[in-house]
Amino acid sequence: MTALLSDSRDALYRPVSRIMRRDQWERLYAEDIEAIQRLKQQCNAVILAHNYQTPEIFHCVADIRGDSLALARAAQNVRADVIVIAGVHFMAETAKLLNPDKTVLIPDAAAGCSLAEGITERDVLSLKQANPGVPVVTYVNSSAAVKAQSDICCTSGNARKVVESLGVPRVIMIPDEFLARNIEAETGIEMITWPAHCEVHERFTPQEIRQYRRVHPGVKVMAHPECPPSVLAEADCAGSTAQMSHYIKEHNPQKILLVTECSMSDNLAAEFPETEFVRPCNLCAHMKRITLPTIRHALETMQTQVDIPQDIAANARRAVERMLAV
Ligand code: 13P
Ligand code: SF4
Numbered sequence: 606m607t608a609l610l611s612d613s614r615d616a617l618y619r620p621v622s623r624i625m626r627r628d629q630w631e632r633l634y635a636e637d638i639e640a641i642q643r644l645k646q647q648c649n650a651v652i653l654a655h656n657y658q659t660p661e662i663f664h665c666v667a668d669i670r671g672d673s674l675a676l677a678r679a680a681q682n683v684r685a686d687v688i689v690i691a692g693v694h695f696m697a698e699t700a701k702l703l704n705p706d707k708t709v710l711i712p713d714a715a716a717g718c719s720l721a722e723g724i725t726e727r728d729v730l731s732l733k734q735a736n737p738g739v740p741v742v743t744y745v746n747s748s749a750a751v752k753a754q755s756d757i758c759c760t761s762g763n764a765r766k767v768v769e770s771l772g773v774p775r776v777i778m779i780p781d782e783f784l785a786r787n788i789e790a791e792t793g794i795e796m797i798t799w800p801a802h803c804e805v806h807e808r809f810t811p812q813e814i815r816q817y818r819r820v821h822p823g824v825k826v827m828a829h830p831e832c833p834p835s836v837l838a839e840a841d842c843a844g845s846t847a848q849m850s851h852y853i854k855e856h857n858p859q860k861i862l863l864v865t866e867c868s869m870s871d872n873l874a875a876e877f878p879e880t881e882f883v884r885p886c887n888l889c890a891h892m893k894r895i896t897l898p899t900i901r902h903a904l905e906t907m908q909t910q911v912d913i914p915q916d917i918a919a920n921a922r923r924a925v926e927r928m929l930a931v
Contacts (some may be wrong), residue, residue: 617642620664624875634661637897641666643902650687650710653679653700654902655844657866659692660875663924666900667691669781672847673691673699673745680704689903693891694911695721698749702922712899712908716891720831724780725799729754732777736797741777742768743924744784745753746803749913751780753920758928761830762845764788772931783807787830787837805887807829809864813885814839817862821883827852828864836864853877866892878888 617638618630630660638661645652645668653676654667663670673696673916680688680700687708695718697711729751730824733741735902743755744764752758757769761784768776768788776794778785780801789796809832818824818839825851828840837843844852849863853873860881874882903909913921 608701614639617665621660621744621875623672623878624660624871630661634665634897637901638665641897641901641904643772644901648687648904649685650689650904651683651685652689652691653683653696655692655696655892656850656872657868657889658764658872658895659868659893660871661693662870662874662895662900664875666897672760672762672845674762674845676700677703677745677760677925678829683707683928687904687907689900690911691895691900692716693718693721693889695746695748697911698921699745699925701913702752702918702925705918705922708907709911710903710907711909712896712903713894716894718746718891719804720744720780720801721748721751724751724799726750726754728799729779731799732779732799736756739777740771740773741779743779744781745847745925745928747780749917751919752924753782753917755779755924756927757931758924760928762847763928763931764830765791767928767931768792768794772840777794779794781831783833786834787832787843790834803831805866805889806836806864807833808887809833809836809885811835811839814862814864817885819858819881821862824860824862824883825856826862826864832864849873853880861895862885868892 651668652666653669654663677699680703689710697709701709741755743758745758745760753813773783777797779799782798782800785796785798806829826840828837828843830843862883866889870882870884
């Protein structure tokens with residue numbers, strides 16, 4: 606190996622050096638990581654990675670990392686010609702809405718989301734008919750067609766702010782019933798909800814959290830607002846995945862339990878060696894469809910490109926841009 610190659614390999618490995626053995630990283634990931642770095646340059650591409658991506662993606666090939674809100678904000682300012690979304694399909698649609706003239710790639714088109722699949726455009730129309738004049742706030746975890754029927758979007762990071770910005774006593778908040786109930790409890794604004802759930806966060810239980818507290822006295826518990834309200838009631842605080850990272854950066858807790866998807870703690874453990882992560886994680890099989898080989902293949906073939914019909918895109922973009930302006 607030349608000195609140059611070994612220096613750049615060192616730099617690529619460094620961010621995961623606290624959580625992965627070098628020989629394992631070399632054997633499983635190094636070749637794909639280097640190929641992806643080359644392809645990004647050749648294609649003038651950037652990779653946007655969600656916090657639930659595995660560490661070898663999140664720390665070794667991503668250019669922009671964050672929660673759904675941060676990725677949507679970043680997508681507004683991307684200069685590259687090609688955007689690869691290391692995340693799920695609705696995130697790629699959001700990036701395409703904000704960059705209609707760029708090529709947006711999702712490395713596995715089957716990377717869906719139980720929330721996005723839990724409601725259709727027709728469901729939204731029925732809710733609007735049954736509740737005339739009530740504004741529709743749609744979680745970004747939804748299809749472009751559903752967003753197009755909405756007044757404004759929100760993410761878990763800005764849901765409270767978005768809902769309060771409307772200045773009304775009652776909103777239709779879809780599709781995540783638990784997020785809506787949790788925001789209702791925080792704001793006192795009445796929510797008309799829809800019975801869709803995140804298949805990852807709905808599995809956590811209050812009993813499980815109490816058991817972790819017994820085994821780890823003094824542990825700080827932070828839960829994602831997609832969890833059931835009964836789980837949030839057991840937590841010390843709640844927040845989006847970015848708010849979880851900020852909390853650790855600001856407070857340096859000795860021991861923390863993040864009630865969310867597995868890779869969240871893995872990625873933070875690489876950055877915060879002083880904090881012990883208790884991990885009652887549940888895995889998102891959709892997020893895990895994205896791998897180094899599928900990202901490499903996407904860049905080699907320029908597949909799968911995300912496209913949104915123009916009539917849907919215009920209204921969906923309006924709802925996303927309205928959120929970003931709040
Ligand atoms: P945030 O990253 O916005 O907190 O969302 C979590 C999630 O489940 C995304 O699919
Ligand atoms: Fe959807 Fe839940 Fe997976 Fe996020 S974690 S993509 S909300 S199923």
